[in-house]
Amino acid sequence: MQKNLFIGVMSGTSSDGLDIVLCKITPQNFIILNSISKKYSSRVKQDILKLNQSSFNDLESSKAMGYQISKICIPLISQLLDQKQLKSTDIQAIGFHGPTIRHQPNKNFSIQIGNEFTLAEKTNIPVVHDFRNMDIANGGQGAPLIPLFHKYLLNLKGIKKGIFLNLGGFANLTIIDHQSVTGFDTGPGNIFLDLWIKKCLNKNFDQKGVWAKSGKIIPSLLQKMLNDPYFRKKTPKSTGRDYFNEQWLQKFNLKKFNENDVQRTLLELTLCSIQSHLKKLIHLENLFICGGGTFNTFLIEELAQHTQLKIKTTENLSINPQLVEACGFAWLAQQRVSLKRLNYQKITGSRKNHLLGVIVHP
Numbered sequence: 001m002q003k004n005l006f007i008g009v010m011s012g013t014s015s016d017g018l019d020i021v022l023c024k025i026t027p028q029n030f031i032i033l034n035s036i037s038k039k040y041s042s043r044v045k046q047d048i049l050k051l052n053q054s055s056f057n058d059l060e061s062s063k064a065m066g067y068q069i070s071k072i073c074i075p076l077i078s079q080l081l082d083q084k085q086l087k088s089t090d091i092q093a094i095g096f097h098g099p100t101i102r103h104q105p106n107k108n109f110s111i112q113i114g115n116e117f118t119l120a121e122k123t124n125i126p127v128v129h130d131f132r133n134m135d136i137a138n139g140g141q142g143a144p145l146i147p148l149f150h151k152y153l154l155n156l157k158g159i160k161k162g163i164f165l166n167l168g169g170f171a172n173l174t175i176i177d178h179q180s181v182t183g184f185d186t187g188p189g190n191i192f193l194d195l196w197i198k199k200c201l202n203k204n205f206d207q208k209g210v211w212a213k214s215g216k217i218i219p220s221l222l223q224k225m226l227n228d229p230y231f232r233k234k235t236p237k238s239t240g241r242d243y244f245n246e247q248w249l250q251k252f253n254l255k256k257f258n259e260n261d262v263q264r265t266l267l268e269l270t271l272c273s274i275q276s277h278l279k280k281l282i283h284l285e286n287l288f289i290c291g292g293g294t295f296n297t298f299l300i301e302e303l304a305q306h307t308q309l310k311i312k313t314t315e316n317l318s319i320n321p322q323l324v325e326a327c328g329f330a331w332l333a334q335q336r337v338s339l340k341r342l343n344y345q346k347i348t349g350s351r352k353n354h355l356l357g358v359i360v361h362p
């Protein structure tokens with residue numbers, strides 16, 4: 001076995017596909033040796049999204065879909081290794097985070113689907129999975145989990161303070177001020193933008209935010225949305241499709257508005273929920289953006305107009321913005337096999353330091 005080689009697998013809340021990274025991880029360095037991203041077929045994506053809502057026999061469906069996700073991973077992992085002339089025995093572990101279909105920390109659980117046993121057996125590599133539930137068992141939200149990886153990235157560059165904004169299906173902030181690290185979900189990121197353009201134009205996402213830019217903000221609608229108690233909820237807090245979903249949108253009778261104006265208003269909802277926190281954090285100087293929303297040009301331009309922070313992407317930290325979370329779960333796998341107890345008390349609200357993740361050996 002070569003030292004310090006880990007694989008991270010991430011399927012985010014947008015349910016678009018898988019990001020897989022092969023990394024070398026040490027206390028002094030983090031190097032992406034290889035990566036691959038795989039879009040789900042439209043059928044697989046829709047089947048995953050259906051599992052976010054209760055339905056007949058969804059327990060069996062979730063197990064079948066979890067097996068399918070793992071089967072998609074196996075040849076991709078093999079491809080990553082072959083391209084670098086590595087064997088499975090060179091890899092210490094896979095950090096595997098399948099699609100989240102339920103996130104209910106107030107009910108003491110979070111569910112990510114996947115078949116870690118099949119993945120371990122077919123790749124011949126130990127798999128670390130189920131990262132969130134020990135945090136929840138200790139009184140935490142189980143999310144976000146990547147802020148400590150963000151701090152590690154800054155430490156590698158000798159940077160003491162900064163903010164990370166992850167713009168996935170949901171948006172979350174990591175706030176690093178020397179040794180202090182906090183993090184939380186601000187609310188919807190791309191989820192409503194993707195959902196509305198799919199419904200209206202049958203497109204998977206708003207390329208560069210062009211459609212949103214063509215519309216106008218509807219102030220009355222925006223205010224009604226911002227009145228949702230989640231936006232006033234104190235941290236630590238996390239959310240997901242269990243809460244912000246199509247049923248949530250249906251409360252606002254959107255059919256009576258111009259479709260592109262709704263898209264613009266939904267983008268402003270994402271911005272407002274983020275900016276309400278950023279305006280208190282000017283002293284941290286740098287804002288590093290990652291996630292699929294990084295490529296929504298209009299969203300980033302609007303964000304830049306309303307903050308004095310220096311906006312950068314994580315490319316400035318040598319990490320592709322699209323791969324940060326996959327890298328984060330590779331790092332969390334490395335922490336788990338190294339028996340590192342992690343401190344999420346100011347991030348998730350966990351009561352004590354703990355090991356994250358369950359290890360399955362082939």
